[in-house]
Amino acid sequence: MQIVKTIFLKAPPEHVWKFLTDPDLLATWFHRGGGIMQQGGEYSLLTNSLGKEGDKMCWGTISELDAPNRLVHTFTHNYLQGVETTVTWTLTAQDGGTVLKLVHHGWDNMAEGSFNMAADHDVGWDEHFARLRKVVS
Template sequence: MTDTTIRKSVFLPVSKQHAWDYLTKADLLNKWFHPADADMAPGQDYTLRSQKDGDRMCWGTVEEMVPHDYMRWSFTVGPANGVMSTVEWTLSDAPGGTRLSLVHSGLPTDAEGFGLVLALDKGWHGFLGGLRNCTEE
C-alpha cells in the first residue's frame, strides 16, 4: 500500500466545536458513521462497529488530535487484511459553519485493491452526507 488517496470535503452548518464533537464523541459517531466503543482520544486505540450486528467494522489508533482543527487516525477494515492506512480530518471556518475535509491515504495501488478503494470512496461519500444531514437537524 502506498499512495492512492481519497479526498472529500463537506460543508456543515455548525461551529467547528460542534462538528468536532460529531467526530470524537461515541454517541454522536453512532448517528452518522458507526457505533464506537468509546470516545476518540489521542494515543488510544478505537473500534467502530457495524450498526447491524455489532461486529468490528474499522479500527486503528487516534494518532494526533488538535481539538476543533485536526485529527489523524491509523485505519483499517477487514478486507485490508490488517494493513493500516491513514485518515486525516481537518476542520476550518466557513461562512455559516465549518468545512470538514477528509484525506484517506496509504490505500492500495494494485488491481487487487481497486475494489477496496472504490468501496471506501463510496462509503466516505455516504457517511459525510449522513453527517451533514445529522448536523442540519
C-alpha cells in the same frame, strides 16, 4: 493514491468535532464508537447491523487529536486484511460554518486490489457524508 473529500457544514467546528469523536454521535451517521478517543490511544467503531450489533468493525490508533481542528488516525477492518490506511480530518471555520476535509490514504500498501478497495471506500464516504450533513445541521 488517496481519497479526498471536502464538505461544507452549517455548524461551527466545535459542534462538528463532536460528531467525529463522540461514540453516540458517531452512531448517527457512521458507526458507534467503542469508547472515548484519546491521543495515542486505540479506537474502534462498532457495527449497527442487526444480529451483529456491537461487533468491532473498524479500528486503529489515534496519532493526532487537536480539538476542534484536526484528527488523524489509522483505519483498518477485516476486508483490508491487516493493511492500515490513514485518515486525516481537517476542520476549518468559515462564516459560522465548517469546511470539513477528509484525506484517506495508504491504499498503495495493499498487495493487490488497491484501486477497487479505494473506489469502494470512496463510495462509502459519500454515503456517510450524506448522513453527516443531515445530522450536524
